[in-house]
Amino acid sequence: MKKKTAFTMALLLWLNALNALNGFAQEKPGFNVDNLELSREILSRNYKGSEQTLSVFTLRIKGKQSFPASGWTIYFNTRPMSVGGADSLLFNIEQVNGDLFKLRPKKGFTAIKAGGSKTITVLSTEIKNKTDLSLGFYLVWDSAASKAYAIKHKNINPVKLFEETETKLSADIYRQNQLIKNLPNSQLTRIFPTPVSYKENQGIFKLAPSVSIVADQEFSKEAGLFADELSHMLGKRPVFKGNAEKNVVRIQKGELNGAEAYELSVTPERILITAAGPAGAFYGLQSLKTLFPVLSWKGVQKEIAVPAVTVEDAPRFGFRGIMMDVGRNFQPKKQVLKTLDVMALCKMNVLHFHLNEDEGWRLEIPGLPELTAIGGHRGHTLDEKDHLMPSFGSGPYPDVNSGSGFYTRAEFIEILKYAHARHIRVIPEIETPGHARAAVRSMDARYNRLMKEGKKEAAEQYLLSDKQDKSEYRSVQGWNDNIMNVALPSTYAFLEKVVDEMRAMYTEAGAPLQTIHFGGDEVPAGVWEKSPAVNELLKKDPSIDGVDELWYYYFKRVNAMLKKKQLYLSGWEEIGLRKAMVNRQKKMVLDTRFAGENFHADVWNNLKGNEDLAYKLANAGYKVVLTCVTNLYLDLAVNPAFDEPGQYWGGYIGIEKPYQFIPFNLFKNPKDGANGEAMTQQASAGKTMLTEVGKSNIVGIQGPLWSEIITSAERFEYMMLPKLFAVAERGWATDPAWATEADGLKSNKMYQQAWSEFMNTMAKRELPRIDHYAGGYNYRIPTPGTLVENGMVHANVEYPGMVIRYTTDGSMPTVNSKVYTGPLAAKGTLQFRVFNALGRPGKAATVTTVAIKSLPKN
Known part of the structure; x- marks a missing residue:
């Protein structure tokens, strides 16, 4: 018996060694x-x-x-x-x-x-x-x-297939740029976004290190933030004094209409900000900062010359937001804080934080470690037991790609504190029941772990999938397993657990939490149809009239849960819609059952056939945040150029599309269609118009920045800026005169003048400012427009004041190349490129010419 045991052990050792050698050979199969x-x-x-x-x-x-x-x-x-x-x-x-x-x-x-x-x-x-x-x-x-x-x-070199398109596009850009006048700085309003009332006066206030700050107690936090910023700019933190009358920045409370309203007065002796509340005081200080010379943030200044002005101001909308998607690709805490900085400067007050997607879960939830251990990482996997599969080119390695990452509880609390100090509400989005694959797979992993430990009850506590579900579907993004099962009690236990942990973070941060966004978009056909859990629920609850009515069942339960916690529900437009048969086809139509429940709906779909959807929901009683894809989606490409990054399914969006957006009259937008076509009277015929009740339900606007292609901080800033300035302008400033002018010719003339003023302000003041503000931003520098006409090559730039440089030998222009000053007579390959004040270039425009005529003699 002992001999047999010894032989067996020896055999096992030999087999193990052989397997190890085979494994090594398989690991290195002979090809590098x-x-x-x-x-x-x-x-x-x-x-x-x-x-x-x-x-x-x-x-x-x-x-x-x-x-x-x-x-x-x-x-x-x-x-x-x-x-x-x-x-x-x-x-x-x-x-x-x-x-x-x-x-x-x-x-x-x-x-x-x-x-x-x-x-x-x-x-x-x-x-x-x-x-x-x-x-x-x-x-x-x-x-x-x-x-x-x-x-x-x-x-x-795929761009070769696009050369003809690119040539036409460059000419179109040239013609559009011609409409923008280069205006002198003296004609530009020095405060951004455009204030309600603005007047320039004589003189300047010299903001020096010796300046004092006097603030009412209610505004001490806002004054403190401003003093901290001045300490970096002036090399010394201003002194707080209670009785200074000259060489002082005074922040005081006044009776104004609205918590975000303020008045700003600058004279050579003092700066006075009067505000109704802390938010107004903060915005008064942001306006003061936009009066500073644009290079004030470049380094320590001896003094800052502030022009004398008188300003009265208040925002148009109470919701002025950006949606930051970190689910598809992740952005670290540092980039979130930097985003909050530029939002605050633009007086934007809502960060809609899209924290989960099919491809990632980004927030640590105590008690549910799999959410970030599995759902917070992507890489090669056969079973997703350790992390999710790659998406959007994130590649095989789980720890070194833009698809991996999450915020710890401490980091999220820091983000909340930072935002709250700058009067920015953070609305967390937990995308449900669709777009939820990261959560579903993470809870599957938790289930498998606990089942192996023999803890069946604990394993099923937060399960999001019916293990016996044979439903077949495919989401718009290609997933066949990304939907939470809304018939499972464990789904609601999971959501309540996440909500409670989030509430605890907000409480610890001292930040307000009024709502949680529960998504609700793009649940594909076929979902839940072959789920035993769903079939059992339908048998037990006869009030649910089929699978499609599970939508109402789900949001009714979520709404009830939120109400108990003194929160209201936010979601995408689908929270106010239901499926119904229309002309023998199943379509989404208005559902009025939640209209009185204070649901806040982000309405994105204003594509053909749905141009009036936002107005339908608002008229019915839903609170609506205008998030219209054709004008406000920041992730859409600027134009059809091959090398221009961005989606295009909703059209092309440069800085002009959000600028020309008319919230209360979408049918009058100068260019409203997905392809930039002008809206016609015929297109608005038969559409729902906004009623006075509906108008009161439009709570604001936001620009979403989806992140499928955003794999770096630089790309994030490129897609966000300068489009964000136009969203901020439209959210803060009053309805421009051109938007309400009935005469079409007058309206167009007024628009072109206003558009030129905006572009000059943005290009000559706000972009140079953020070259240095908060460490500087990688905003998009435009590609020049070019036109070959009468044997001459013409070029121009969309952003007034920026420099075009060129080469005539086909090489890429650099900061040392010749400056373009007028039409060129040349042959061969010409390259044109725009440079900003720092010498940072945009993309080049190429003009290939043959036998161009010589420049005519005078």
């Missing part, structure tokens, strides 16, 4: 992935007249090793794609989930020799700009499938 390069070349954007794009993937092998014929899988994130033509006999591309796809070889494929290459024909949905390109390529060996290797990837 660093020697594999993958490129994509776009051959045709509208292949055979379809909306498909024909491309070629090329696998190129370097080094001395052959690439094997089998035993590998290449994963990547992409729009829907398949192998085309004869190559479909050698390869297969299939969807894993969401935007993650995988490329596999078939039996007919043979090894690629060292130094060789193999092309693969692929068909995809239409590519319109760089946002549509595939990203995040990595390889996994079948023999060691838990480990992944990033693949070097590049696109072969």
